[in-house]
Amino acid sequence: MNLKERVEAFSELGEILRSSLKGTNNTYSGKLNNLISNQYLKNPWFTPNNVRMAVKAVADELTFENLTTWTSCYPALDSISKPVNVGVIMAGNIPLVGFHDFISVLISGNNIIAKASSKDPELIVFLADLLCCINNGFKKSVSFTDTALSGFDAVIATGSDNTSIYFEYYFGKYPNIIRKNRNSIAIIEGNEPDSELEALGTDVFSYFGMGCRNVSKIYVPVNYDFQVMIKNWAPFAEIINHHKYANNYYYNKAVYLVNRDKFADTGYILLKENTALSSPVAALYYDYYNSPDYLMKQIDSLKEKIQCITGMNNIPFGNSQLPHLWDYADGIDTIDFLLKKSFKGIL
DSSP states (O other): OOHHHHHHHHHHHHHHHHHHHHTOOTTTHHHHHHHHHHGGGTOTTOOHHHHHHHHHHHHHHOOHHHHHHHHTTOGGGGSOOOOOEEEEEOOOSSTTTTHHHHHHHHHTTOEEEEEOOTTSOSHHHHHHHHHHHHOGGGTTTEEEOSSOOOSOSEEEEEOOHHHHHHHHHHHTTSOEEEEOOOEEEEEOOSOOOHHHHHHHHHHHHGGGGOSTTSEEEEEEETTOOHHHHHGGGGGGGGGGGSHHHHHHHHHHHHHHHHTTOOOEEOSSOEEEEOSOSOOOTTEEEEEEESOHHHHHHHHHTTGGGEEEEESTTSBOTTOTTOOOTTOOGGGOOHHHHHTSOOSTTOO
16 A cells, blocks of 8 residues: 555544444444443443543544645655564553554554553454455554564553563563653643633543543642632533542542641542642642743753643643644654664565
8 A cells, every 4th residue: 555545544534433423324333332332341431421532532633634734744654665563552541542553553554563452452443443444455454462462573662650661671672662651731820711721621531631641730820719720620520420530539538638638629629739740530739830931941851751731832721632643642753763764674
């Protein structure tokens, strides 16, 4: 397949997903909606609303215009070369979190050997099967494994700071991208309209806050009135009805009470002043700032730990979980990595 054919296939995949989500594609909508409705049986965090949100985010990005804009940045994608076998170890913290690596490997004309997360084993396989139905040329380029990766020339692995140690040990001698823990932050200036503050709630609460692009820490000006923000988060209060989220909420609340920590309790999320970036599920850390310039210098010193920033001329509130194809995790250009042509077997 040439680049044009690959772009057209993924564009058609996006169209099928969009029409299936609307219920207008009789061929695939039934199976897709069945998957969406039943993922929580395998992973309670994957509620139908969250899975649908993830599928929609992928579908909306897979347009011919977006795919062309993305791939046009890499003239080398038009050239024909021998494919490389790329092993991809996918995370499972939110639905379809491994899709960007999946498309990056295939759109660049390479072969993927994917190890899906046990927490998200079905959705990516469904999309892969659908892609192969659209263009059966992908059948020889896509494989999945439940065992240890083998037969690869390069590796892309996503995990925690702890698992990255093992990834480095096993895959360090191969060309690799190994991702560790990252968190996202928001900057509140204090003059945001209600609509923006409610949108910030989406960045905090979507996927129960478990994605690296979810906001886990906010920076607010000194003397900020949190009630202004909290009153706009009322639409998210029902999150406490999810049993696993509620377990985290009550556990963290008990720990704070036992330790006599100062915190604010909204009834569905705990707000706690803390210099750390990573807050536990059902909690949100905050820090005060006096000077925006000083704050940006402080944030710059933490850039290796930050995935994305919302607010203050960065990503608009409500869009942290809607990355474009060209918004790379950890700021590492996956396509550029795959085009270096330094892997064994590439001409």
